[in-house]
Structure formats: C-alpha cells, structure tokens
Amino acid sequence: MSVLLEIRGLEVGYGAIPVLQGIDFDVEEGKTTVLLGLNGAGKTTTVGAISGLLKPWGGTISFEGERIDGLEPPALVDRGVTLVPEGRRVFPALSVAQNLRLGSWTKRKRGAELKDAEEKVYDYFPILLERRTQMAGTLSGGQQQMLAVGRGLMSLPKLILIDEASLGLSPALAKTVFNIVDRINADGTTVIIVEQNVGVLKHADNALVMEKGEIVYRGSGEELRSGDELRRTYLGGGDEEAAPAVARPTPAPAQAAAQASAPATSDDEPRSRRRSRARRAGKPGTG
Amino acid sequence: MLGVTLVTPIILGLVQGAGFGLVAIGLVLIYKSTRVFNFAAGEFATLGAFASYHFSHGFNILFISIPKLGLWAGAVAGIAVGAAFGLLTERFVVRPLSNRPKVTVLVATAAIATTAIALEIVLGATKSFRSGALVSGHPFVLQGVSLLWQELIVIFVLVLAGVGLAIFFGYTDLGLATLATSQEPTASRLMGIRLNRISMLTWGLAGALGGLAGVLLPPVTGSFFAAYGTTDLLIAAFTAAVLGGMTSVPGAFLGGILVGLVQNLALSNVDQNHFPGAPAVAVLVVLIGVLVVRPTGILGREA
C-alpha cells in the first residue's frame, strides 16, 4: 500500500507555547487510521495542522508525495484534504441541503460528480434526506454530526479527517457513525479519525496513540484492541464500544471554539501508566 | 384637505424611506458578517453624493481635473466611489483589526466617518450642493400631487436592490457562502471559502449601496453637504435596520420605508411650532413600540 500522507518532524503550537514537538507518522492510502489520546494530547492540533487551520512551526507534511504544509484550506480542500471539525460546526441558520452545498464550495463547478456525492451522502445518512429543508441548528446532536461528515464528503475528499465524531453521542449512535465511516472507507476514501472512544478500534486498520504532544504507540487497530495490556497502558482501559477511554465530565458545546475546548489540566491523569512500555516515536532533526 | 396631508408625506416618506433602506441594508450586510455597527455608512453616501456631483459637473481639485461628464456618468462614479471607499475601509481598517474586540472596530468605523467628513470639507468647503435629478419631470399626478421621475427611480432602485440581494443570498453559491461565513467562520474556512474575499464583497456592496443612496436621494430631498449622510441618513437607517431585526435584508428594506413614512407623516401633520422635533419623536415611539411587541424586529429572523 502506498503512503498518502507523510508527516515528519511536525511542530505546532499556539502563541509561544509548543504543543507538538516533532511528530512523525504515515497514513496509508485507502486505510482508516485512528488517532487516540486523552484530553489535551494534541489530536486536534495535529489534524488542524494537516488541514491548514494551524500553521506548522516546523517539519513537513506531504500529501501524494507533494509538500502541503503551510497551504491554506482552499488549496488543501481542492487537493482532497478535508477536516470535519471537532464540535460539528454546521451552519446553524442554513438548511441541511445548503450545508451540503457549501461542502462542495471549491468544487462547485463539478455538477455530475457532486450529484453522485450528494446521492451517496443521503444514502449513508437517510435522515439528512428526510430533513434536507430543515435548519441545521435545529437538528439533534447526532444528526448535526452526520451533517458535518456529509458536508465534508461533499468536497470529494481523498483524505477525510474526522475529529471526535462520537463526542456527545449515545454508544449506539456512535456505533452507527463508525459503521458509516467503514462504508466511506470501503468506497475509496482514506480516513483519519480522532477519537477517545476505544470502540473505534474495531473500525481501524491502523492506530496511533498520542500523549502530551507525542505519538507514544503505533500499530494495527487489531493489536491495540486485542491487547488488554496495551489498551490499559495507553488509554486507561474502558469497555470497548460502550465507554469513552476517559470519562469526560462535560461534552464540549457544539459552538465552542475548537481551540478553546481543550481542557488544560487533563494531562495529569492519576492512573498509573507504565511509560517504559511506550515505543516512543523517534524524533529526527526538523527541517 | 386630508388627501394632501396624507398623499404628499406618503410619497415623500416612501422615497426617503427607500434611501434609508439602501443605507440600512448596507448596515445589515456588515452587521451580519462582522457583528459590528458601521458608523461610516452615512459617509459612504455623502462621498457618493460628492463624487456624483463633481463628476457630472466636472472639477479641478489639487492636480486632478475632470471635464463635465453628465449626470449618468456622475451617478456611476458616485456608486463606484462608495464601493471603493467601502473596500478601502475593509482592507486598511477592518481587516487589520479583525482579531481585536468588536468595540475597537466600532470606534474605528466612527474614525473613518470623521476622516471622510474632513475629506468632504476639503472637497466642498461647507457649502450645500444641489444635485440634478437623473430624469426630470413628472410622469403623473396622484390626487393633486405630482410625482417626480426621480422619486419613482429611488423607490424602484430600492425594490431592485432588495430583490437582487434576496436572490443573491437565497440562490447563489456566493450568497450562501456569505451567510455561512457570518454563522461559522471556522467551518467556512474549512470548506475552502476565503473569508477575506467575502469580507471585501460585503464592504464593497455596502459602500455601493451607500453611494447609490447618495446619488439618488439628494435630488429629491434638496441638497447635500459635508457629513450629510451622518446627519440626515445614518440614524434613520440605523433605526430601520433595528426595526428589521439587524440581520434581515428584507427587514431593513421594510424598516426603511416605515421610518420614512412615520417621519414624513409626523412632519406634515404635527405643528412644528408647538411640537418641534415631532418626526424624530414619532420614529422613536414606533421603534420602541415595534421592539416591545416584537423584540427580534419586524421579520425577526436572519435572511
């Protein structure tokens, strides 16, 4: 399998505070890669940098063999890199159909392809078809999440990054969304899915675990899922599919700014962790 | 008797209200996209009026000398100058301040208004100017009151602007993107929408609408002068926008007409010797009345 996205020595931060201090990973074409980690681990920061919301401080991001770090979202979406942001961020006073229409903004001239994409989205999420004239702000949280994913798909992505799709959803609904992620992947789109819900592992080819701005584990989804030991080490246990890896006291409100939604004190989890097991990612010099 | 005190103010009210409506729509566009009240909106109109006057009559200011171009070319110049001023405001004031608190941007728009007024005083001292009607004469007479072509044009243009913007926001991708940007800027960026371009579009459009009001209204209402838009249009337009709910284009349209009607009916039916300032009070009463009954404005939703 070829590598679609290659990240080397990626450094990103906010203001003067570094968050990612040189991470490396590859995403294989046609696969689903899950990015796990506790609150504040740097998952949103990672996908934010890939999708052009945050400017990398250093390192490289390559997509289909070409450097894309530093590009703005319009260029990235046009190339096929689309982020479904944390907290859904649907356009509340626009209808479902209008939200989907805007998803294809950079590709709005491609009539026939968009028609197919729209049909596919309604096929994945029949509820959206039913609600297509309803204002997005009046949809339920789960429906808004489906709309956010659907809107992302309308940009005809080659790589779709989904940040915490299961946040605030019931276990059953989270499962539904994950099943559709499987279908999206089976239909040919490479997926990076950010999660705290370990139930996602069943749906992942590859898994990365982040901790304090570093990648502390990488392997197959299956390996991480079946190894109770591994799971406890990195994710603090938790029942598969049912419970999030870490209980969140309050789900981030849908409209809260993604940057503002990361709790600052989540790093000091009291759970004993056997750090020695961590296969820490090598950190080559950054360019 | 009754016919005259109603028909004349109604006609004048519609016409003036249409002018207020144009400026109010500009206020709403900017409020929707930046959540800021644009104090410079009135001066977009005054600059439009000055530009249209000077370009139609020809001028010789500083090193620039322009021959007499006629009323229509002057009108186009007025709209263009309004749009250009809106764009300059966006590029050099609003955009650099985009990460600052809203109140900073608000004060900056007031500073732009005063700068524009200073510029107008340079361009026209403190004189009043009378600009000519684009089309002179009366097409018809209604209940003994003759209607001017220019008055019909103003109303027609407002209707055109309202319908045009309704189509723009409701049925075009660019209009949809403009609405999206005001609702969810981050998601809009992620869709690949360039926020700067949308912002330029909004300010340019608001400037052009102001310029249009400055071109069309003075021939009907009499004259214009430095700060004309701020003294004669801004408060009324602001009231119109608030009446319409501050975020609704059709609401601003209706609000403008309502303010124009109330002002002119009060002006011609209340004895100004006994009750000076009656028009302003009447507008205030209507504003409070509407907001008590419908706190979200006449239409009460974003459109």
Ligand SMILES: Nc1ncnc2c1ncn2[C@@H]1O[C@H](COP(=O)(O)OP(=O)(O)OP(=O)(O)O)[C@@H](O)[C@H]1O
């Ligand atoms: N806008 C910001 N300004 C300053 N620091 C930030 C900002 N956004 C995130 N951070 C910090 O960066 C670190 C990583 O945050 P990030 O949002 O990437 O974590 P996350 O893994 O997505 O967490 P969560 O699961 O809670 O969404 C945190 O320590 C956070 O406090």
Ligand SMILES: [Mg+2]
């Ligand atoms: Mg996050």
